[in-house]
Amino acid sequence: MSAYLMVALGGALGAMGRFSIAKHFTSQNQGFIPWATFSINVIGCFVIGIMFVLMTEKLSILEVYRPLLIVGFLGAFTTFSTFSLEIVTLLNQQAWLSALSYLLLSCFCGVLGTWLGILVARLI
Numbered sequence: 001m002s003a004y005l006m007v008a009l010g011g012a013l014g015a016m017g018r019f020s021i022a023k024h025f026t027s028q029n030q031g032f033i034p035w036a037t038f039s040i041n042v043i044g045c046f047v048i049g050i051m052f053v054l055m056t057e058k059l060s061i062l063e064v065y066r067p068l069l070i071v072g073f074l075g076a077f078t079t080f081s082t083f084s085l086e087i088v089t090l091l092n093q094q095a096w097l098s099a100l101s102y103l104l105l106s107c108f109c110g111v112l113g114t115w116l117g118i119l120v121a122r123l124i
């Protein structure tokens with residue numbers, strides 16, 4: 001299967017996963033910060049940590065699936081552009097504490113998620 005087709009397939013699956021999670025959250029009250037985007041990004045960071053270890057340390061054969069899993073699926077699943085827009089929207093609404101909390105919490109939890117994903121994958 002060509003790399004372009006793998007990216008397209010992974011992208012379609014990632015976008016559907018993102019849409020499903022976002023739809024679940026938007027049916028509820030978002031509250032203090034946009035929890036849908038936050039959750040999607042932290043989950044994506046955790047999964048990329050796992051994929052990194054599996055591809056580089058555990059199952060090097062999976063490297064051929066990098067276009068499918070990392071570029072396609074996680075590229076479409078995670079939502080940095082949406083995250084940025086939500087920060088700007090909160091700033092425009094003068095919700096300073098929400099904007100700062102969302103920014104810092106997302107960055108911290110994203111890095112933590114990646115690190116935990118790496119640790120978990122190394123235990124496998």
